[in-house]
Amino acid sequence: MGNRIVLNTDVHEGKINKNIYGHFAEHLGRCIYEGIWVGEDSPIANTNGIRNDVLEALRKINIPVLRWPGGCFADEYHWKDGVGPRVDRKRMVNTHWGGVVENNHFGTHEFMMLCDLLGAEPYICGNVGSGTVQEMAEWVEYMTFDGESPMANWRVENGQEDPWILKYFGVGNENWGCGGNMRPQYYADLYRRYQTYVRNYGGNQIYKIAGGANIDDYTWTEVLMGEAAQFMDGLSLHYYTIPGDFWKGKGSALNFEESEWDITMLKALYIEELIKKHATIMDKYDPEKRIGLIVDEWGTWFDVEPGTNPGFLYQQNSIRDALVAGVTLNIFNNHSDRVQMANIAQTVNVLQAMVLTEGEKMILTPTYHVFDMYKVHQDAEKLSIKVESDHIAFDGQNFPQIHTSASLSKDGTVNISLCNLDKQDQATLELDIRGGTYSDISGVILTAQAMNEHNTFEQPENVKPENFTDFQSKEDGLTVKLPAMSVVVLSLKA
Numbered sequence: 001m002g003n004r005i006v007l008n009t010d011v012h013e014g015k016i017n018k019n020i021y022g023h024f025a026e027h028l029g030r031c032i033y034e035g036i037w038v039g040e041d042s043p044i045a046n047t048n049g050i051r052n053d054v055l056e057a058l059r060k061i062n063i064p065v066l067r068w069p070g071g072c073f074a075d076e077y078h079w080k081d082g083v084g085p086r087v088d089r090k091r092m093v094n095t096h097w098g099g100v101v102e103n104n105h106f107g108t109h110e111f112m113m114l115c116d117l118l119g120a121e122p123y124i125c126g127n128v129g130s131g132t133v134q135e136m137a138e139w140v141e142y143m144t145f146d147g148e149s150p151m152a153n154w155r156v157e158n159g160q161e162d163p164w165i166l167k168y169f170g171v172g173n174e175n176w177g178c179g180g181n182m183r184p185q186y187y188a189d190l191y192r193r194y195q196t197y198v199r200n201y202g203g204n205q206i207y208k209i210a211g212g213a214n215i216d217d218y219t220w221t222e223v224l225m226g227e228a229a230q231f232m233d234g235l236s237l238h239y240y241t242i243p244g245d246f247w248k249g250k251g252s253a254l255n256f257e258e259s260e261w262d263i264t265m266l267k268a269l270y271i272e273e274l275i276k277k278h279a280t281i282m283d284k285y286d287p288e289k290r291i292g293l294i295v296d297e298w299g300t301w302f303d304v305e306p307g308t309n310p311g312f313l314y315q316q317n318s319i320r321d322a323l324v325a326g327v328t329l330n331i332f333n334n335h336s337d338r339v340q341m342a343n344i345a346q347t348v349n350v351l352q353a354m355v356l357t358e359g360e361k362m363i364l365t366p367t368y369h370v371f372d373m374y375k376v377h378q379d380a381e382k383l384s385i386k387v388e389s390d391h392i393a394f395d396g397q398n399f400p401q402i403h404t405s406a407s408l409s410k411d412g413t414v415n416i417s418l419c420n421l422d423k424q425d426q427a428t429l430e431l432d433i434r435g436g437t438y439s440d441i442s443g444v445i446l447t448a449q450a451m452n453e454h455n456t457f458e459q460p461e462n463v464k465p466e467n468f469t470d471f472q473s474k475e476d477g478l479t480v481k482l483p484a485m486s487v488v489v490l491s492l493k494a
């Protein structure tokens with residue numbers, strides 16, 4: 001059949017919310033501690049305790065929104081333990097993740113400072129599973145009340161004069177699992193109750209996110225929408241790409257067979273079906289699409305690296321992860337009418353991380369580079385793009401060789417992100433460009449020679465973006481040659 005794309009640069013399909021490029025940092029393994037927070041006395045260069053190398057790297061990818069403190073940790077977190085002088089903060093056990101000591105040195109003030117340094121909006125997940133309504137209400141009061149109140153006074157005492165602006169607040173996490181093992185009817189009632197006390201103080205307006213479904217639990221979405229839609233602004237969805245079986249063996253991040261490449265691609269692409277089906281249920285209750293689908297946990301989940309703490313979820317990251325990021329972000333872009341935020345799990349040293357650290361060393365992962373290349377889509381106008389792709393057959397199923405999305409940025413640049421999911425063959429692509437003439441065309445590519453190529457602390461630049469020039473102009477567009485296992489962003493200017 002061949003690969004053909006028709007891009008209509010004059011058919012605009014709504015804004016791609018920049019929050020689709022959001023991130024998630026949990027008190028899990030070495031994400032917060034070591035990965036982000038080293039403390040002011042650390043020999044690692046830092047800004048008020050936050051390591052500079054990680055900060056600088058994360059700033060470059062324009063993180064729009066950062067979710068914290070969990071995850072499963074959120075439903076065991078008691079925020080009052082994490083404010084006030086650090087020496088006095090409670091040392092506790094992180095029961096969910098590795099049973100290690102949590103010294104609470106990174107708390108609300110440190111998180112807000114991190115967001116400020118990153119220029120990211122904070123997205124805080126409250127504790128429903130083991131916390132009280134009062135505790136949640138007081139946290140919001142502590143952070144956002146502008147005036148005299150017990151919590152606001154305490155915040156001032158702890159060094160923060162002005163209230164923070166807090167837009168995004170999640171009412172619990174995975175309430176069907178680690179967040180309380182609830183049934184949807186029960187959680188829907190609890191959601192209604194807890195969210196009542198998540199107040200808007202002064203000018204602060206909170207966007208309330210209800211805990212949503214796990215993968216294909218459509219009943220959960222149906223019940224939540226039916227029972228509580230009028231009280232929410234967003235409803236979450238969690239989906240991880242796991243090539244193997246969650247309990248019996250997820251598969252290795254680096255030592256995998258060719259078949260696992262294909263399984264991974266199929267499973268990554270499956271998120272589109274999930275989005276469509278959950279969105280269809282949401283459409284029934286919310287045809288105006290007021291409520292956002294918030295994919296606040298997604299990414300690859302492999303077995304931990306040999307010899308590392310199983311509770312720390314530390315995994316390497318290869319060109320395969322880059323392809324998963326590329327297709328998933330394309331899918332979010334293409335469904336940006338309903339998907340209003342997404343948060344890849346997780347920012348540093350955990351699951352599909354942007355950055356890995358080892359002592360004072362830091363490396364950027366292939367996934368990081370995809371976020372860097374795709375940042376052009378943030379808040380851009382989605383463009384109409386139609387794809388006819390060859391398909392790759394695998395085990396009675398098949399998936400497209402080419403995957404894409406496109407947008408128009410504010411400065412008039414058309415950006416097309418293209419993935420070649422094929423592990424061995426180059427793809428030739430006829431790209432028809434309609435609705436405009438573009439003479440200044442440039443490209444960036446991320447690719448590799450082997451399926452598991454990755455960056456290491458010894459060789460940090462094995463996989464990195466390069467200039468891409470393998471395209472030729474033709475009458476109505478371009479002929480593009482995409483190497484196997486590649487992510488490309490083409491930028492067209494008039």
Ligand code: AHR
Pocket residue numbers: 026070071072073173174297345346351
């Ligand atoms: O991201 C790791 C964990 O995965 C989160 O804590 C939890 O919400 C999910 O099950």
